[in-house]
Amino acid sequence: xxxxxxxxxxxxxxxxxxxxxxxxxxxxxxxxxxxxxxxxxxxxxxxxxxxxxxxxxxxxxxxxxxxxxxxxxxxxxxxxxxxxxxxxxxxxxxxxxxxxxxxxxxxxxxxxxxxxxxxxxxxxxxxxxxxxxxxxxxxxxxxxxxxxxxxxxxxxxxxxxxxxxxxxxxxxxxxxxxxxxxxxxxxxxxxxxxxxxxxxxxxxxxxxxxxxxxxxxxxxxxxxxxxxxxxxxxxxxxxxxxxxxxxxxxxxxxxxxxxxxxxxxxxxxxxxxxxxxxxxxxxxxxxxxxxxxxxxxxxxxxxxxxxxxxxxxxxxxxxxxxxxxxxxxxxxxxxxxxxxxxxxxxxxxxxxxxxxxxxxxxxxxxxxxxxxx
Amino acid sequence: xxxxxxxxxxxxxxxxxxxxxxxxxxxxxxxxxxxxxxxxxxxxxxxxxxxxxxxxxxxxxxxxxxxxxxxxxxxxxxxxxxxxxxxxxxxxxxxxxxxxxxxxxxxxxxxxxxxxxxxxxxxxxxxxxxxxxxxxxxxxxxxxxxxxxxxxxxxxxxxxxxx
Numbered sequence: 001x002x003x004x005x006x007x008x009x010x011x012x013x014x015x016x017x018x019x020x021x022x023x024x025x026x027x028x029x030x031x032x033x034x035x036x037x038x039x040x041x042x043x044x045x046x047x048x049x050x051x052x053x054x055x056x057x058x059x060x061x062x063x064x065x066x067x068x069x070x071x072x073x074x075x076x077x078x079x080x081x082x083x084x085x086x087x088x089x090x091x092x093x094x095x096x097x098x099x100x101x102x103x104x105x106x107x108x109x110x111x112x113x114x115x116x117x118x119x120x121x122x123x124x125x126x127x128x129x130x131x132x133x134x135x136x137x138x139x140x141x142x143x144x145x146x147x148x149x150x151x152x153x154x155x156x157x158x159x160x161x162x163x164x165x166x167x168x169x170x171x172x173x174x175x176x177x178x179x180x181x182x183x184x185x186x187x188x189x190x191x192x193x194x195x196x197x198x199x200x201x202x203x204x205x206x207x208x209x210x211x212x213x214x215x216x217x218x219x220x221x222x223x224x225x226x227x228x229x230x231x232x233x234x235x236x237x238x239x240x241x242x243x244x245x246x247x248x249x250x251x252x253x254x255x256x257x258x259x260x261x262x263x264x265x266x267x268x269x270x271x272x273x274x275x276x277x278x279x280x281x282x283x284x285x286x287x288x289x290x291x292x293x294x295x296x297x298x299x300x301x302x303x304x305x306x307x308x309x310x311x312x313x314x315x316x317x318x319x320x321x322x323x324x325x326x327x328x329x330x331x332x333x334x335x336x337x338x339x340x341x342x343x344x345x346x347x348x349x350x351x352x353x354x355x356x357x358x359x360x361x362x363x364x365x366x367x368x369x370x371x372x373x
Numbered sequence: 374x375x376x377x378x379x380x381x382x383x384x385x386x387x388x389x390x391x392x393x394x395x396x397x398x399x400x401x402x403x404x405x406x407x408x409x410x411x412x413x414x415x416x417x418x419x420x421x422x423x424x425x426x427x428x429x430x431x432x433x434x435x436x437x438x439x440x441x442x443x444x445x446x447x448x449x450x451x452x453x454x455x456x457x458x459x460x461x462x463x464x465x466x467x468x469x470x471x472x473x474x475x476x477x478x479x480x481x482x483x484x485x486x487x488x489x490x491x492x493x494x495x496x497x498x499x500x501x502x503x504x505x506x507x508x509x510x511x512x513x514x515x516x517x518x519x520x521x522x523x524x525x526x527x528x529x530x531x532x533x534x535x536x
Contacts, residue, residue: 031469031470032469032470032471032472032474033472039472040470041470041471041472042467042470042471042511044511044514044515044518047515047518048518048522051518051519051522052522053519053522053523053525053526054526054530055526055527055529055530058527058530058531065526067519070519071466073462073463073465073466074463074466074515076458076459076462076463077459077460077462077463080458080459081459084459085459347523347527350523351520351523351524354516354519354520354523355516355520357463357512357516358512358513358516358517360460361460361509361510361512361513361516362509362513363434364437364438364453364456364460364509365506365509365510365513367434367436367437367438368438368451368502368505368506368509369506370436370438371436371438371439371440372502
């Protein structure tokens, strides 16, 4: 008969301890044979029952949710895939016809590469395929097609503004095109791209007001660009996320009641909203051994919302709180925060990372079978 | 080649008769416009073929898993090419969850080689290869469960927002 650990013991195992100088109980221990008589073997039904997901925010460019009941190795795999393995479209090759601005060709090209673009989801994710550079160093001629290359051009020349006031000093009013913005980039659809990227779905910078370069009269920039699909492990410009991160849910446990002015001081050790102040009720004060005896009507500190805590450990610096509070983090409660750069919806990036992980394993399973054959 | 570009384009010679550095052909491979039109005509057919090719290539990809020398049925090391901590740690976790596995660990022997090694030792009754296969299958099941729950949570959040 398998031994059943008590709820309190399970709770204790599930918490990473945070003390003033050290972090304790870091590794997960829920493996078979780790605890005598307990069964921790993989069980998909049990996993399904324990897994919980709760959204906190779901906007196109920013999503936040709690993923509860998975191991760090799994959560981290999803995070890593989101950053490095999900493909997006970015400027990869710049053909400079003329650049007389003060910004050098290579710096300008680098800046262009970093601009995030958006476009029709269907076209971006399904229609567009990889462009493969010939590995033998031969010419790339004849390798560009409508399904693997997106063509952009940027053509601006700065001139004097004849209508400007005589005593005008602002360059943006004194000259035409003194500033080159991302919105000056022109998308040139080729072949079947017109079907996928027209109207609302046209390929365009996510933010039209990104400053690319500054010009003065007589200077001009004239270039064409190729965009290809790529992944973040190759270059960060291909990453679909600005940030994709998680943190563990903090826990705050009061070992003894904190009352009166101490309670106010304790609340100030945390960001607003984490610790609440309540008055001790008659019922609590009457209860023996609660620690509230004879304190009716006084203020007491209660833990309200640990989600808002930053785990600054400020409370552990005060002698009066050092032994009355226990800080920790829940080992299997991941608060994900995903910020999209605009080519994917932020929640779709997470879904894609799961699909990517599954596909990776499916392929490797085939490979393992091949290896044995 | 710039595909089907209709923009005004200057050949290098035109652009810089008076500029010696510009008269050198650029690293790009821009062609006269006439030739481009011809190549774009084939695109439709080539694409359809190319699509099928892509899928075949995907099935016949190069072997990326290798059994390292010195293995026995119950204890083996595997070498994965082009894999890293992403798969390594997740696979290690799920294989360690298998009660028939005595030991499982992964390592990246050298950071500048795109290789990841997994060591599996099992008890009698299963083999290291079976444990590895089960691990890969278990991750796929896990992914399905997370996807389902994620979609449920997304719907729930939408409903809560409406209410």
